Amino acid sequence: MRIDIITVLPELLASPFEASILKRAVDKGLVEVHFHNLRKYSIGAYKQVDDYQFGGGAGMVLMIEPIDKCISALKEERSYDEVIYLTPDGKQFDQKMANSLSLSKNIILLCGHYKGVDQRVRDTFITKEISIGDYVLSGGELAAAVVSDALIRLLPGVLNDETSALTDTFQDDLLAPPVYTRPREYKGLTVPDILLSGNTPEIEKWREDQAHKRTQERRPDLFED
Numbered sequence: 115m116r117i118d119i120i121t122v123l124p125e126l127l128a129s130p131f132e133a134s135i136l137k138r139a140v141d142k143g144l145v146e147v148h149f150h151n152l153r154k155y156s157i158g159a160y161k162q163v164d165d166y167q168f169g170g171g172a173g174m175v176l177m178i179e180p181i182d183k184c185i186s187a188l189k190e191e192r193s194y195d196e197v198i199y200l201t202p203d204g205k206q207f208d209q210k211m212a213n214s215l216s217l218s219k220n221i222i223l224l225c226g227h228y229k230g231v232d233q234r235v236r237d238t239f240i241t242k243e244i245s246i247g248d249y250v251l252s253g254g255e256l257a258a259a260v261v262s263d264a265l266i267r268l269l270p271g272v273l274n275d276e277t278s279a280l281t282d283t284f285q286d287d288l289l290a291p292p293v294y295t296r297p298r299e300y301k302g303l304t305v306p307d308i309l310l311s312g313n314t315p316e317i318e319k320w321r322e323d324q325a326h327k328r329t330q331e332r333r334p335d336l337f338e339d
C-alpha cells in the first residue's frame with residue numbers, strides 16, 4: 115500500500131510514522147507513506163496556498179490551484195483507489211471503513227486547514243470524505259495520522275501475531291475482553307482463575323462472554339443493528 119498525504123503542516127505528521135508499529139511497517143516495506151507540502155505547489159512570490167473566502171467571513175480557505183497541481187502530479191505517476199479529504203463534515207470513520215480501505219493499493223489523504231478547501235476541490239478530485247469524530251481539530255493532519263494508523267496495522271505482516279488484529283475491539287462489533295499479565299497476584303489483586311487453568315476452550319468461552327458483557331455495559335449501541 116502507498117499513502118500520499120497532502121498537507122500544509124508536514125511537521126505535524128511525521129512523528130507517528132517514526133515510531134512503533136508504523137515505523138516497522140514502513141521499514142519492512144509493507145507500506146510507503148509520502149508527505150507532500152502543499153506550499154511546494156503554491157502560486158506567486160508569496161507562496162500562497164490559501165485566500166479569503168468569497169462572500170466574506172472569517173477564516174482562510176485552501177485554494178484549488180496548488181491542490182490541483184499536487185494531485186495531478188501524483189495521478190500522473192499512478193492511479194489511486196481513493197482521494198480522501200479529511201473533514202469534520204465527512205462520514206464518520208470506523209473499523210469497517212478501515213478494513214475496506216486497507217485493501218487499497220494507493221490512496222491520497224488531503225488534510226484540510228483553516229476553514230477548509232475550496233468546494234471545487236471536493237467536487238472535482240475527492241472520492242471520499244472522512245471525519246474521525248464529532249469534534250473539531252485545527253487541521254486534518256492528526257485525523258490523517260489516525261486513519262493511516264488504523265489502515266497500516268491491518269496490512270498483512272504488520273502485526274507480529276497475525277491473529278491479533280482479528281481479536282481487536284470492534285473487529286466483530288464487540289469490545290475486546292479484559293487481559294492480564296504477570297504477576298498472578300499484585301498487592302492482593304488477582305487474575306481470574308480461568309485464565310490460569312490451561313483449559314483453552316473454557317478460556318475462549320470466558321473471553322467471548324466477557325466481550326459480550328463489556329459491550330452490553332459500555333456500548334449497547336453496537337448490538338442495535
Ligand code: 6GU
Pocket residue numbers: 199200201202226244245246247248249250251252253254257258
Ligand atoms: Cl478529519 N478534520 C478536522 N479538522 N477536524 C476533525 C476531523 C477532521 N474529524 C473530526 N474532527
